[in-house]
Amino acid sequence: MKKISKIILIISIFLAAAGSYASGEDLELKAESAILIDGSTGQVLYSKDEDKSMYPASTTKIMTLILALEHSDLNEKVTVDSKTPFEVEGSHIALEPGEVLTMEQLLNALMLESANDAALVIAKHISGSVEEFGALMTSKAKEIGASNTVFVNPNGLPDANHVTTAHDLALIAKYGMENSQFRQFVSRTNSVIPPTNAKEEQRYLNNSNKLLYSGRMIDVNGKQVPIMYEGVTGIKTGYTDDAQHCLVASASRNGTEYISVVLKTDKQNLYVDTHKLLDYGFENFQEQKIASKGEIAENLSWNNRLLKGSVVEDVYCKLPANATARIEKNISLSPKLSTPIRPGDTIGEVVYSYDGKLLASSKIVSNESLEADKPASERSMFFVLLGTGALVTLILIRIIYVYRKRKKRRKSKASAKK
Known part of the structure; x- marks a missing residue:
């Protein structure tokens, strides 16, 4: 195969916008690690040590929910094993050996009461063991793009090897929010488990994520506001002594959804930091079109020949609403490019970035034919x-x-x- 040459063209474009992305100090967050992303594209809008290895606590259960929805049916019966009720630590719903529940009931317990016993039962039901389920969780994380995450249990209880990052958790949450059933579980405020074969009384489940319902007032940048956030759509809280307070949250307004992650903060600032992040997104960014379908990419050099291509789609991203944003456009040709090339064939990719952060990308297709060279x-x-x-x-x-x-x-x- 012919040796392929790769080119990168860097072109600066200036768009009307004001300020820039906030630095780690601008929002004055108490959290040790945090991030805000566009829930649709994954574009990073704010970050503070977003790639630092952290303990996720019960935000781990976001992945447990994802896998349960993908590997089981909500109506299927699940039998509690003989060991889990006696192995569980932390929050639980007092499951009994031999108790039979539906997967939906267990998932409500998982996401509302953050039940660690429910997490273990789900893991064993799907994979046969906690260890195998942990491997499945880690594999799924890698598939999603959360490459700095290792899960060893389904509930987030302390383990030195059970780690993630704010960025990885945001990507996992974004993936989950693409599933309508996932959205229902992470936004539900309460539920009831009716009597079972082992329990005569009902069990009432209440969500610990106060963003969904609490009217208690908190101070956000000198203003008293309720914890309940306008447009909130989920997702999950977490706490252990090592991880401290954690929260993965999402909110949507006027068709725009943001996902925030706050890791290792105190109880008082958990919701304050989350408000600051979500407010920053809604108050400072607007969607802008940075490329149009058919936009020409000329003079692409390949094997001493010039190619002419174009962007395959309209490209949008979130940018500061009142700033001059400098966008870098990086075009690279496909390493597998070979002749003959026909109009419409994919020949490369254009990646748009701003301030060192990825904004968006699009394929580049050929606008002309290029015949194969004759053999030597x-x-x-x-x-x-x-x-x-x-x-x-x-x-x-x-x-x-x-x-x-x-x-x-x-x-x-x-x-x-x-």
């Missing part, structure tokens, strides 16, 4: 034939020249004898 043997034969033809022509010209010259001499001699 064919090219060599062509030049051989061309050279041979030129030599034969020169010889013929020489023969004709000599013949005419001799003929002319004979005529001259004949005239002289007369």
